[in-house]
Amino acid sequence: MNDVRILIVDDDSITRQTLSMALDDDYQTITAGDGASALKMLDDEEIDLILSDLDMPGMTGIELLERVNQIQNPPPVIFITGQGTIETAVQAMKLGAYDYVSKPVNLDRLSLLIEKTLENKRLKEENISLKERLRENITDLNLIGSSPLMQKVTDLATQVAATKATVLIEGESGTGKELVTNMIHYHSPVAHGPFIKVNCSAFSEGVLESELFGHDKGAFTGAHATKKGRFELANGGTLFLDEIGEMPLSTQVKLLRFLQEKTFERVGGTKTIKVEVRIISATNRNLVEMVKEGDFREDLFYRLRVVKIEVPPLRKRKEDIPVLVEHFVKKFSHLHGRPIAGISKEFMEAVTNYNWPGNVRELINCVESAVVMCRGDIIDIEAIPDYLNLLPADGGGDLEGGLLQEMEKKIIGEVLGETGGDKTQSAKRLGIGLRTLYRKIEKYNLPG
Ligand SMILES: Nc1ncnc2c1ncn2[C@@H]1O[C@H](COP(=O)(O)OP(=O)(O)OP(=O)(O)O)[C@@H](O)[C@H]1O
Numbered sequence: 001m002n003d004v005r006i007l008i009v010d011d012d013s014i015t016r017q018t019l020s021m022a023l024d025d026d027y028q029t030i031t032a033g034d035g036a037s038a039l040k041m042l043d044d045e046e047i048d049l050i051l052s053d054l055d056m057p058g059m060t061g062i063e064l065l066e067r068v069n070q071i072q073n074p075p076p077v078i079f080i081t082g083q084g085t086i087e088t089a090v091q092a093m094k095l096g097a098y099d100y101v102s103k104p105v106n107l108d109r110l111s112l113l114i115e116k117t118l119e120n121k122r123l124k125e126e127n128i129s130l131k132e133r134l135r136e137n138i139t140d141l142n143l144i145g146s147s148p149l150m151q152k153v154t155d156l157a158t159q160v161a162a163t164k165a166t167v168l169i170e171g172e173s174g175t176g177k178e179l180v181t182n183m184i185h186y187h188s189p190v191a192h193g194p195f196i197k198v199n200c201s202a203f204s205e206g207v208l209e210s211e212l213f214g215h216d217k218g219a220f221t222g223a224h225a226t227k228k229g230r231f232e233l234a235n236g237g238t239l240f241l242d243e244i245g246e247m248p249l250s251t252q253v254k255l256l257r258f259l260q261e262k263t264f265e266r267v268g269g270t271k272t273i274k275v276e277v278r279i280i281s282a283t284n285r286n287l288v289e290m291v292k293e294g295d296f297r298e299d300l301f302y303r304l305r306v307v308k309i310e311v312p313p314l315r316k317r318k319e320d321i322p323v324l325v326e327h328f329v330k331k332f333s334h335l336h337g338r339p340i341a342g343i344s345k346e347f348m349e350a351v352t353n354y355n356w357p358g359n360v361r362e363l364i365n366c367v368e369s370a371v372v373m374c375r376g377d378i379i380d381i382e383a384i385p386d387y388l389n390l391l392p393a394d395g396g397g398d399l400e401g402g403l404l405q406e407m408e409k410k411i412i413g414e415v416l417g418e419t420g421g422d423k424t425q426s427a428k429r430l431g432i433g434l435r436t437l438y439r440k441i442e443k444y445n446l447p448g
């Protein structure tokens with residue numbers, strides 16, 4: 001039996017039972033004796049297909065169909081018609097019913113029809129996701145850059161794409177974390193399935209939980225109808241949790257349970273929902289530090305980081321800069337209708353020397369502006385936006401030998417001396433994490 005759920009609506013209890021028993025081997029079935037209770041069930045449960053009588057006291061089949069079609073993503077409806085209601089059945093098809101079968105029902109024909117209907121529904125959903133894919137301009141799926149560091153990222157992403165493993169992507173802002181996520185999803189076995197993205201920092205605490213897990217009608221003021229969360233929408237596909245470091249602890253608990261059991265309840269709901277979803281999360285924060293500070297659950301951290309992909313900052317793979325520049329010059333020259341014949345050596349040198357604190361995103365903006373601003377058809381140094389020249393060529397946040405660093409080195413050295421080299425105590429006194437202390441000891445070559 002698969003988890004397709006069919007709702008059978010008929011006022012005749014014998015027909016209900018017969019159909020339910022006939023379909024029970026292959027599907028999950030639930031039954032309703034009239035239109036009103038059918039609508040209530042639709043409100044409470046996930047239904048994939050409705051099999052309904054046309055001629056019922058109270059709400060007729062047609063009226064039921066009209067109400068069903070007001071639901072978001074309505075399930076397909078197949079009607080069962082008695083003698084003399086064929087005309088109504090034809091009318092029902094015009095109103096959007098999928099098909100009809102006449103009584104007495106031929107079970108083989110009904111089974112075929114159900115399969116055809118479900119296949120059609122699946123194709124429709126797939127079509128939607130293909131359209132989304134086109135909208136996202138998925139031609140840009142490849143990571144540009146062949147530096148060893150980038151090659152490692154590409155290899156890892158390709159390797160993990162084929163699996164269902166949970167992935168954590170770490171990297172500074174603008175390094176390409178979302179691009180890596182796209183690449184994994186669209187190269188995975190569920191590439192045709194849904195691909196849902198949530199930015200955890202974009203919602204307040206309560207709203208994030210209901211966005212992710214959905215809510216039941218009446219769960220809180222304003223919850224007028226049951227709403228599916230992103231986990232349910234992502235069923236059979238990928239859920240991207242961006243800026244996972246911003247997720248509040250209370251939501252972290254619920255996410256942890258999902259990763260352990262693949263189940264959750266909607267906010268205010270009692271029904272346990274099970275979905276099949278691959279989780280990819282990303283962050284530009286240091287989760288290890290956050291765990292130490294108690295801002296991120298350690299158990300969740302390990303569950304999320306089954307596979308870790310670290311996207312390196314652009315300044316650590318400068319050899320990728322020329323190919324990136326060439327690629328984006330081509331792209332923007334086409335986009336803005338500005339024929340560009342070449343790029344000067346000085347321009348390439350300048351952008352290669354720069355440290356790009358905003359990483360690839362900043363580089364792309366610079367190239368676009370250069371293409372637009374450049375006077376002739378050669379991109380030269382004068383096309384570089386002014387603000388780049390203001391920054392030291394080897395700058396960024398990590399200037400070597402600055403006064404601040406001298407001070408830092410001195411203070412850490414002193415505290416280590418005072419504590420007799422006790423790192424835990426030193427870290428506490430310095431007000432930094434233990435891991436940070438180790439990093440700094442190494443950086444400044446202090447006696448550890
Ligand atoms: N290696 C690459 N090749 C081609 N384009 C890239 C590459 N890396 C990043 N980009 C492009 O740079 C831009 C920024 O990348 P992306 O949005 O993936 O960064 P991010 O790491 O998610 O940043 P943030 O943390 O700020 O959300 C995007 O337009 C992306 O397509």
Ligand SMILES: [Mg+2]
Nearest residue numbers: 177178242282
């Ligand atoms: Mg991003």
